[in-house]
Amino acid sequence: MICITVAPTSRTLAKVDILNACRYADVVELALDHLIKEPDVKDLITGFDKPIIVSCRRKQDGGQFEGSEQERMGLLRQAIVAGPAYIELDLDIAPKIPRFGKTQRVISFTRMDQPESDIDSIFDEAANAHADVVKFTWPTPTLDDAWPLLVAVSQKRRLPIVGMGLGRADLTFSLLGEKYGSPWIYAALERGLEAFPGQATVFELDETYACREIDKSTVFIAIAGFGEAQTITTRILNAAFKQIGVNVRCLPIELGDVKMLKKMLDVLKIKAILVSEGNGQRLMPLAEHIDKHDAQSEYIDLLLRRDDGWHGYNTLWRSGLRALETAVSGDAKRGLDRQNVLVLGNGGMAQSMVYGVTQRKGLVSICGPKDKESQKIAATNECRFIPFAQLYDTLADVVVIADRHVVCGQNQGNVNPSLFRPNHTVLDVSDPPKEHALFTEARERGCKTVEPQSVYVDQLNAQFKAITGRDLPPEAFVKGLAE
Template sequence: MICISIAQESRRLVLVDILNAVMLGADMVEVRLDCFEKDPNIGELFANKRKPILCSCRRPEDGGNWDGTEEERLMLLRQAIISGADFVEMEADVADQIRPYPGCKRVIAYTNLKETPADLAEIYEGMLQQKPDVVKIVTRARTPEEAWPLVQLIPKATVPTVVFGLGRPGVMLAVLGRRLGAPWTVAALERGMEAYPGQPTIRDLEQIYRYREIGKGTRFVGVTGLAERDFLLTGLLNAAFVELQKPQRCLPLQVGNPKTFRKIIEAVKLQAVVLDESNREGTHAIAAYDDSSRVPVQAADFLAPTADGWVAQNHFGEAAVRAIEASMPPRENGESPLRGRMAMLVGDTPTVRMIAPSLKARGASLIFACKQREASARLSQLFGGRQILFDALYTTSHDVLIYPGDPQTEEEDETPQSQSHSRGGIHPGYLRPGMTIFDVSQMPRLTPLLREATQRGCAIVDPKTMLVEYARCMVEQIVGETIASEFLREWLSNWVEDDTEENV
């Protein structure tokens, strides 16, 4: 079930939010009694309830707003029980002071806002002795390492157990808990009403993570990363799996320590892992690189399990080349429009090293431009092609520009004047009609470089097109079937507005 937590100051606002939650499809509602400024009048709240209601009244040390006495708080919880609450949350250290009552289920809770304690298993065993109908555990889990004890706890639960990690791994625990039988997870009603940073909304759970469709037969595919592109890629993959009637669904992950990450992906028995941009290098501690092709894999975006362990592969390059080809005029003879073209690759980055082999396979001639001569030389020797220094790209003829982006630091000048001379590190006067520009550093959004290129008559690789092609490539690798581009484009249009004409 999906529970929406409501933390309003008045009965009127609570009743409005309860109605909105029901309309959005919530299965149950949590009413935070500690947030009321005046008497909550519990009887009125329950008079016309349409969904099961969970009542809580949290102390400040548990993340709540209660400012009355402890005895008053316990009396309020007892009142909620006898007034018809379906569930009442009570902390483990006071649960013995509140007797069980027919018709109301006891949610025994443990909250630790500072850490995930090492003795969590012992704490959980103690909670099982307090006559719980549901056990709820909330801890600080900022990294996969901190979340690991929670991951271990979920499959061992002997009573219905809800586990929350306050931090980046929180969504992973919610999705994983669904497959393992957790009775519910908590979502925000909408953006701006999150209880903690990163908490999903009910729309996120239903349309991105496909929470309701997850069951014991679900086969998880890990997707790492916290950027918008990783969030949308998760939604695209899940939409494709549903359309193709496949049992796979995505499990959002963060890498953290490679050894702990490997423990998690093996414990969950992931079918594959899609790596985000920040984790495409340094995976040697997790997997061996797949060197079956003539060109060695220099960075990887995909981990696949084999009989001998995990293998790292590069599929980003193929998706990128597909998107580049889609932006160029087709040839009558059916050859790739990249054949015979000069492709300028800027910088020594994972993006460049992943795209270079696929460009070469299409017959493009490669030119590597780096600010350090040694980097250009290394790439040229590795992949074949010319080498130049960065400034020479302005005087070197080429048809396609592969630019991985150059994020601006806080110290850099952000005035319009400085931006006009440094659109993503490229002088705007260099851009000319007939060039094709590839820059997905802000995918699925247009970058300043792409906006400038459009105004100057260049062809650009639409970042949304790139994201769709990448999702299609991943689907092919995971389930061995093809999903239509049009289907994924339509899905994406519901999440990302079209900024091509409006803002360029």
């Protein structure tokens, strides 16, 4: 179930806010701490067909209540008498406020500074305070920080647990909460009404993550990152999984300590993880089996669990090369023989493309803002290193944009688009399907361009086939790219 929090400042508009939330939520939380004047709680919560949770949070817990603690506790007591389905009480005040009527007690523990590790003792304390539901809230910038919450909700306990992670990784917890049976997960009604920066909206949970379709038998495919490209991938894959009739869905994660990641993936029974530029090199140590060419590229973008362990694959360099060779020669089998190819950027994707082009007999040069990294890539692949200061003196037939962190501009350390000439063929693999600003400039300057969307379609189809053994339905691309 999805719980939408409303935090009105006006008593007059509060019922309108609750009504709007009731249209999309299974449960509605009414936060009293934002109200300017003391409310009549009974009047506010009467007349709705969805369960109401009433809360009133202190500033130290992320709320906005301006009065004294005694005034806040008085307001909570009044709220209980009004008879909502649930009342949220902080762990430290719960023993001072007795149970009343049929209202169930959500006993809440909040830390705004860091994750909490001693969940068991807090859970026991909440149970002793007559909790019906136990709630945990703390910052979750990465999967590591969300991990104690994920462990708590995935284990069978005598009382149900709900959680709110402060950060984008809260989305990870929410989707896993649906799988493991949390009574509800939290969402914003719309952008601008989030309880914390980055909180998912109810429409995002429904339309992108198919949250209400997740159950205890759902298998997750992890998507590393929360960027625009990762969101598009999630929409396409979720549509494809649904179309072919498998109970598999995407789980976004923000990577933390890679040393702990394999254990987390095993505990959560994650079947695969898709990664993009920036993480491909970091995850190499997790691959127990890897093709020799992918290993030599020093980059992977797909980790797939098989019976004998985790297999690593580099699908992007193959998709990029196929598209580039077709554009250059009209035939992906002819290679890049005698083509001067400039790979622009640093990092894993640049290393990967240098390796791939070298294997296809291209005459490769590598240049990026970080000369030492470029030199290392050049030495590893026995290709030409171009100091960044000499970029504009370099002759090339093909330019490969392979680093999303490269900045298009005229300042020091930027790449000036005057680099491009009409005779260039330009490939963008920096962050498919998104288009780099340099690629846009190349197109406008008359270069022959290899669209990142075409590379992306080929890559994602290869990944989907590796995961499912089936081609990705074209209709899924239409759905994912259209939204």
